[in-house]
Amino acid sequence: MKIAVCIKQVPTREWQPRLAEDRKWIQEQDVSYEMNEPDAYALEEALRLREKHGGEVVVCSAGPSRVAKVLREALARGADRGLHIEADSLGSADAFVVADSLVAAMKEESFDLVLTGLQSDDQGHAQMGVILAEKLGIPHSTIIMEVQIKDRELRIKRELEGGWFQWISTDLPALLTIQSGINQLRYATLKGIMAAKKKEIKKVSLPEGLQESQVILSLAVPVKSKKTRMIEGSPDKAAEELARCLKEEARVL
Numbered sequence: 001m002k003i004a005v006c007i008k009q010v011p012t013r014e015w016q017p018r019l020a021e022d023r024k025w026i027q028e029q030d031v032s033y034e035m036n037e038p039d040a041y042a043l044e045e046a047l048r049l050r051e052k053h054g055g056e057v058v059v060c061s062a063g064p065s066r067v068a069k070v071l072r073e074a075l076a077r078g079a080d081r082g083l084h085i086e087a088d089s090l091g092s093a094d095a096f097v098v099a100d101s102l103v104a105a106m107k108e109e110s111f112d113l114v115l116t117g118l119q120s121d122d123q124g125h126a127q128m129g130v131i132l133a134e135k136l137g138i139p140h141s142t143i144i145m146e147v148q149i150k151d152r153e154l155r156i157k158r159e160l161e162g163g164w165f166q167w168i169s170t171d172l173p174a175l176l177t178i179q180s181g182i183n184q185l186r187y188a189t190l191k192g193i194m195a196a197k198k199k200e201i202k203k204v205s206l207p208e209g210l211q212e213s214q215v216i217l218s219l220a221v222p223v224k225s226k227k228t229r230m231i232e233g234s235p236d237k238a239a240e241e242l243a244r245c246l247k248e249e250a251r252v253l
Contacts (some may be wrong), residue, residue, distance in 0.1 A: 001055035001149070003046045004111040005079065006102065006132070007039040009063060009070045010122040017221065024216050025092050035070045038117025042178040044185050045147060046115050047078045053149060056080040058109065062101045063090045068201060075196035076188035082201040083109075090206070094214045095127040103135045105204040113154075114175040118143055126177070133175035140175040141168060145182055 011017070011026075012034050018027045046057045059074040061067045062085040071082040085101045093101075106114070114136070119126035126142070133140030145165065146157035149172075158166040159179055188196075231238045231245075247253040 001049065001053045002109065002112050003049060003055060003057050004083075004106060004109065004114045005039070005043045005046045005057060005059050005074070006114070006116040006128070007043065007059055007061050007070055007074055008036040008117075008120050008122075008128075009033045009061065009067045010036045010120055013121065019219055019221065023218050023220070025219065028091070033066060033069070035073055036117055036120050036122075038119060038121070038178065038180045040117070040185055041180050041182050042115040042117050043074055043077060043079065044183050045178055046113075047186070048183065049113070049147065049149065055112075058083060058111070060102055060106060061085070062087070062093075062098050064088045071201050072196050073188060075199045075201075076192040077186060078192065079199075081199055083204060084201050085204045085206060087206040092216070095125060095131050096214075097210060098128055099132040099135050100210055101206055102132060104207045106136065110173075112172045113149075114138070114173070116175070116177050118177045118179050129175060129177035136173075136175065138173045138175055139170050140177070141170065142177045143179050144176045145179050147176065 010033065012032045015031055018030070019025075020027050043057075043059065050057050057079045058081055059071055059079045060083040061071055065086060067086070068084060071084055075082060083105050085105055087101070090098060090101060114132070116129035116132070118129075120128070130140055130142065141156055141158060143159045144156050145159050148155040152172045153169060154172060154174055154176075155167065155169050156176060158168065160166055229245075231241050233241070243253070
């Protein structure tokens with residue numbers, strides 16, 4: 001079985017974003033990066049499926065040269081090889097552009113299964129996986145909590161709202177977006193780190209004619225403010241006014 005895992009390099013959670021002078025992106029020179037946590041769970045699930053069914057795990061990422069660090073980390077954890085679509089412009093690209101950049105390299109590989117994390121820790125749009133599936137022309141399912149494979153059939157468990165789950169079946173090839181917590185993560189051993197140095201990371205050029213589908217006009221850091229408003233009147237009138245404020249002004253109801 002040939003499994004692809006899409007991983008993203010994201011800023012560490014402890015880093016406090018600072019905007020660039022033009023306010024169109026962040027100041028990247030002082031950012032520390034790490035592997036996107038949901039993608040780490042997708043990688044772990046791929047490694048477990050390989051151990052059970054055989055085959056290989058290929059980690060794929062799109063972004064600047066710094067992305068090679070998380071690819072090496074994935075190889076140290078047990079992945080067999082890597083694909084890196086390298087371009088500085090992909091650092092701030094949207095999901096459509098990233099998916100387009102990955103499709104050209106991944107179609108040549110004819111993967112049986114593609115796994116991604118449910119969403120990224122930095123932007124959290126949860127769109128890249130489903131867009132990639134559409135562009136690859138394969139079925140997909142999201143928020144996956146368990147994966148079972150028999151012959152060429154997938155049986156997968158999806159997390160729904162309110163503590164409910166759903167079991168569905170589909171044929172391979174397919175794409176799944178993996179929910180965090182699906183398994184217990186493994187970490188790179190010294191042996192794995194040494195072995196990763198000899199594993200291949202294939203660099204792939206950005207497809208010609210690829211164009212941004214969004215333009216960032218301006219970014220802003222949320223402003224923290226405190227405001228207290230006293231609601232006067234009888235208990236019934238105060239409760240009515242409070243409900244109105246929460247619904248119409250605060251928009252939390």
